[in-house]
Amino acid sequence: MKTTEEQYDLVIIGGGATGAGTALDATLRGFKCLLLEKNDFAEGTSSRSTKLVHGGVRYLEAAVKKFDKSQFDLVREGLKERYRILHNAPHLAHAMTLVTPLYKWYEIPYIYIGLALYDLISGKRRLGKSRIVSKNEIMKIFPSVKKEGLAGGVRYFDGAFNDSRMAIALLQSAKKKGCVVRNYHEVLSFEHEAGKIKAVRVQDKINESQYLVRADCVINATGVFCDDIRRMDDPSVSPIVEASSGIHILVDKKFLPNEEGLMIPKTEDGRVLFMLPYLDKCLVGTTDEEAKAVDHPEVKEKDIEYLLRHMRKYFSIDIQKSDILSAWSGLRPLVTLKHTADTKELVREHYIEESKSGLITIAGGKWTSYRKMAEDVMDVVQKTRREKDFKKCQTKDFKLFGSETPLKITQEKIASMALETSVKEHLIQAYGTRALDVADFIKIYGAEKLHPAYPYLRAEVYYAVAHEFVETPLDFLVRRCNLGLIDTVATQTSLEVVTGILKEVFAWSDAKYVKKLHEAKQILDNSI
Structure with a gap:
């Protein structure tokens, strides 16, 4: 002690x-x-959410059906918080359009009216205007969507963000x-x-x-x-809480070849299914069922098959388990x-x-x-606890680290650097104005990538140790650069390099290096 x-x-x-x-x-x-x-x-x-910032459309449906003002207030509050996240961390959060294909004609006006109300409640914080989308337009945007019985659909707006x-x-x-x-x-x-x-x-x-x-x-x-x-x-x-398990899989962007997401409101057992663009990949999720609270929840085969089966059901695509780049499970605390x-x-x-x-x-x-x-x-x-004179809440308009000032000057300086375009875009999206701090580390450690297919740099590992609380290899690979969430094989390929940098920075012994490498490999073998 x-x-x-x-x-x-x-x-x-x-x-x-x-x-x-x-x-x-x-x-x-x-x-x-x-x-x-x-x-x-x-x-x-x-770090295992569906990466959406939303007001809660399902609460709105409950509010209307049951004339429940408390549910209505919950939606309104959620929409305010959605706006604040996008406003206070614009480098990490942005608006996203989502399309819902519908196969029963009478569902189109029903869902559209609900989304129009969603927009109305948003008021000046509205991210865009919901509208009905024709069958032909859906097929143009998503060529692989199942055409048989397709009546049309709706398009609406919510937020997306990088949670970790x-x-x-x-x-x-x-x-x-x-x-x-x-x-x-x-x-x-x-x-x-x-x-x-x-x-x-x-x-x-x-x-x-x-x-x-x-x-x-x-x-x-x-x-x-x-x-x-x-x-x-x-x-x-x-x-007072129960754990609910939700899994996500990551597949190639070809399965969602644009920047719009897809939302299936009710699958065969009443769950919601999302297909979303995420870090130049396609994120699919999520399923929910009772689970035990553990540090590293494993991905179950039946949940993976559930997602693949529904992708085949709603899309004319031949997707196999071998197409999965990464799979991970998260636990939600339900009161x-x-x-x-x-x-x-x-x-x-x-x-x-x-x-x-x-x-x-x-x-x-x-x-x-x-x-x-x-x-x-x-x-x-x-x-x-009134014994001290504390201030009231200050966070409603507080700009988070990396968003304290407008991005324009940072973007111009990063644009002038001799880096690949994908690397420049990654630096701005991940670090905001703090990309210039990372640039200082690039000047010292160079611009060598961790993996040729991705924009993440060795220099970022040194920065993350100095400024982002990194202690282990997966701290960086999964939760700072997010490679572990989108490509397990590429993560395994990069693991020794990242662990070697941490060995250097923390002066680990050879035995500790081997231990940390082994621990990371074990986690990667089961789940991210």
């Missing part, structure tokens, strides 16, 4: 979307804040404002005084040491693992509240609870609502 204990106003457990958003909100309000993550930041659910890099931008923003953020630091236990949590015992998994952190308040933002932390505080608590009859909180999709010892848990939600979730939980913190 360290000889001196650390002291903070607030300790946040969990380095995914909710934890990162809360760290930024708390720091901007004036809290001395520490964020702890037992693995890498956004390693779980927050959004999490890093949030953490970089929080750190810049004074927050301390640590990945690979696991909370082992709480220490109580007079029934209240006063300290957190932490395991530093990098240096294999323990230390104690004293805190006025602790927030549990650990997603599907939130009940583990709650039981650490009080073994008698009833669970259940089975222990209470009062489920009105579920309308908000997220739930906040304060235990008798003072542990505050925020559970559920989705990426689109991360900022609002952070605002809500920090409002709870401030209401119950």
